[in-house]
Amino acid sequence: MSNIARPNNAPLLSMDEALSALLARARPVSAVEKVETLNALGRIVAEPVASPLAVPPFDNSGMDGYAVACADLDAGGATRLRVAQRIAAGGMGEPLAPGSAARIFTGAPVPPGSDAVVMQEYCSVEGDRVVINHPVPPGANIRRMGEDIAAGAEILAPGTRIRPQEMGLAASVGIGRLPVYRRLRVAVFFTGDELVMPGEALHPGQIYNSNRFVLGGLLQALGCQVTDYGIVPDKLAATSEILARAARDADLVVTSGGVSVGEEDHVKAAVEQVGRLDLWRIAIKPGKPLAFGTVGDAFFVGLPGNPVSALVTFCLLVRPFLLRCQGAREVLPKSYPVRAEFDCGKPDKRREFLRARLGRDAGGVIGATLYPHQGSGVLTSTTWADGLVEIPAGATVRAGEVVRFIPFSELI
Numbered sequence: 001m002s003n004i005a006r007p008n009n010a011p012l013l014s015m016d017e018a019l020s021a022l023l024a025r026a027r028p029v030s031a032v033e034k035v036e037t038l039n040a041l042g043r044i045v046a047e048p049v050a051s052p053l054a055v056p057p058f059d060n061s062g063m064d065g066y067a068v069a070c071a072d073l074d075a076g077g078a079t080r081l082r083v084a085q086r087i088a089a090g091g092m093g094e095p096l097a098p099g100s101a102a103r104i105f106t107g108a109p110v111p112p113g114s115d116a117v118v119m120q121e122y123c124s125v126e127g128d129r130v131v132i133n134h135p136v137p138p139g140a141n142i143r144r145m146g147e148d149i150a151a152g153a154e155i156l157a158p159g160t161r162i163r164p165q166e167m168g169l170a171a172s173v174g175i176g177r178l179p180v181y182r183r184l185r186v187a188v189f190f191t192g193d194e195l196v197m198p199g200e201a202l203h204p205g206q207i208y209n210s211n212r213f214v215l216g217g218l219l220q221a222l223g224c225q226v227t228d229y230g231i232v233p234d235k236l237a238a239t240s241e242i243l244a245r246a247a248r249d250a251d252l253v254v255t256s257g258g259v260s261v262g263e264e265d266h267v268k269a270a271v272e273q274v275g276r277l278d279l280w281r282i283a284i285k286p287g288k289p290l291a292f293g294t295v296g297d298a299f300f301v302g303l304p305g306n307p308v309s310a311l312v313t314f315c316l317l318v319r320p321f322l323l324r325c326q327g328a329r330e331v332l333p334k335s336y337p338v339r340a341e342f343d344c345g346k347p348d349k350r351r352e353f354l355r356a357r358l359g360r361d362a363g364g365v366i367g368a369t370l371y372p373h374q375g376s377g378v379l380t381s382t383t384w385a386d387g388l389v390e391i392p393a394g395a396t397v398r399a400g401e402v403v404r405f406i407p408f409s410e411l412i
Contacts, residue, residue, distance in 0.1 A: 012283035014393075015351050019317055021279055022292060023331070025299070026324035029251065031182040037170045040162045042223035043180035044327045049156035051173040054146035058109045062141040066123055066130050067093070067102040067114035070138045079132040083125075087111065101130050110142055117141035149173065159329030181327040186219050187246035187298075188212075189229035191239060191257040191267055192305060197231075210307050210379060211256040218314055219254070221412060222322055239270040247275070247295035251325065254318070257305030267291065267302050275300060283393060285350040286376035287313035299325075306376035312353050312388065315411035333410035335390070337402045339367040344397040351393045355385035356405065368405055387411070 013021075032046040061067065067087070073079045084100035087093040089107035096102055096113035104110065104117060115138045122134035149155060155169055156162075162178070170178055195209040196202060209231060219226045227250065232242050246253045255267050268291055271277050275295030282290045286309035291302035301318050303310040315333075323331040338358065356368040368389050371381040387407040397403055 012281050012288065012350070013279065015282060015284045015316070018279060018282045018290070018292075019320065022317060022321040023324050025278070025292075026321050027299075028325055028327045029181050029184060032179050033182055034177040034179055037167055037176055037178050040167055040170075040178045040180060041164065042221075043162050043178070043183075045156045045158055045160040045162065045166075045178065046181045046327065047158060047179040048154050049170065049175065049178060051149045051151060051153050051155050052175070053173055054151045055149035055173060056143050056145055056147065058145050060143050061087075061104045061106055061108050061110055061117045062143050063117065063119050064105050065117045065119040065141065066132070067096065067104045067110050067117050068132065068136075069096060069098070069114055070116050070136065072099055073132055073135045075135050079135070080126070080129045081132065083128055083130050085111070101132075103130075115139065115142075157329070159327055161323070161328050161330070183223060183225040184322060184326050185227070185249065185251045186224040186322075187227045187229060187250035187253045188215060188219070189232050189242055189246060189253075189255055191232050191234060191255060193234045195231045195257075211303075211305070211310050214307060214311055214379075215254060215256060215303070215314065218311075218319070218412065219322075222319065223326070224322070234266060236266040236269055236273070239266045240273050243267075243270050243295055243300075244274045247298035247300070250298045252299045252301065252322070253295060254301045254303065256303040256310045271295060271300055271302065282313070282317070283350040284313070284316070285348055285352045287316075287353075288350065290317060304376070307379045308355075308382060309376040311379075311382055315388075315408075316353065319411065333406050335404045335406045335410070338389075338405045339365055340389070340397050340399055340401050340403045341367040341369045342397070343399055344370075344391055347394045347396050348391070349393055352391040353388040353406075354391065355381040356387065356389040357384060358386045358405070368403060382408075 081101040086103040087108040093111035096111045116136045124131045277293040279292040290313050293300045320331040355371045390404045
């Protein structure tokens with residue numbers, strides 16, 4: 001990617017331009033390690049994973065009932081069969097004798113000679129006999145060997161982000177360790193002489209550092225190995241020194257604050273001093289001052305200092321970049337059409353992302369309601385909301401129109 005840093009008065013990059021540039025620059029990690037399947041949540045599959053066995057590994061009953069040979073059933077009425085055996089899950093039955101049935105339970109192997117299972121609700125018991133009141137066709141209620149997974153079939157493709165269901169799938173075929181890419185190493189620090197940590201006394205002009213907790217949580221949720229360098233003074237020399245040190249052992253350095261154009265905003269200048277700035281200022285709201293570049297061998301992302309701006313830009317731009325660097329195949333969030341329960345009559349030159357909560361009317365139609373205060377410092381809007389409503393640049397919205405909604409569950 002060429003150096004596309006622009007002067008302060010240059011046109012803003014669109015979000016699509018910025019995202020394309022970030023994804024094109026992403027450098028996926030290559031080192032592979034094997035981790036226990038039980039501890040693989042959130043990791044990215046690095047190599048094809050094949051099943052060593054068929055699932056189910058044998059023909060088994062899909063429910064509690066009676067295993068029978070359909071040829072023994074009377075198609076026109078009730079059939080009485082001697083119950084010759086009882087087969088529970090984990091056991092093995094004997095071949096089914098002609099004219100007999102086997103009491104069988106869900107998951108138990110069907111005995112040789114049977115070709116159907118009659119669910120117990122269609123049967124009644126008379127002593128040592130079962131009365132079949134509802135004939136069934138061959139194959140009824142039998143789960144065939146390999147009908148879910150054939151032996152040798154690929155069950156997890158490279159680039160798959162492992163969820164609980166992928167963990168369960170691997171476990172179901174006996175795989176105790178999975179090949180995954182190593183964790184991405186991310187260094188973080190935060191600039192601002194006004195920042196203090198919760199638990200410390202808050203003096204006039206100071207604020208608590210919420211971004212440290214928001215960004216730390218976002219990175220942990222993505223499975224990154226995080227090194228936190230804390231709060232850095234608003235001095236160019238201090239910022240440059242920490243930036244260079246953080247980059248030495250990281251794949252990516254993330255900061256918040258200091259990337260605007262104020263006299264005390266030193267992060268942008270520090271990156272240009274010890275590295276290279278490739279991208280700066282995006283046409284989204286909230287979140288215009290987003291910086292991207294390199295310091296040594298590490299990538300650099302500078303997020304805005306306002307907490308909502310930092311959260312939104314991370315989720316929409318940095319998260320896809322991180323997932324691509326981790327080797328993930330799917331990196332973009334899913335969005336859904338919902339009905340606007342609000343008016344937005346003032347168009348903005350930037351693409352807007354508004355915090356919204358979903359509700360359902362009496363007819364079952366899902367609509368989005370906006371938090372009343374959409375300022376970039378109103379962190380309560382993010383805890384109240386279910387996700388983000390997107391308003392295209394230059395667009396207006398009237399109540400009843402359809403808007404695009406991105407749930408936080410797709411972003412966090």
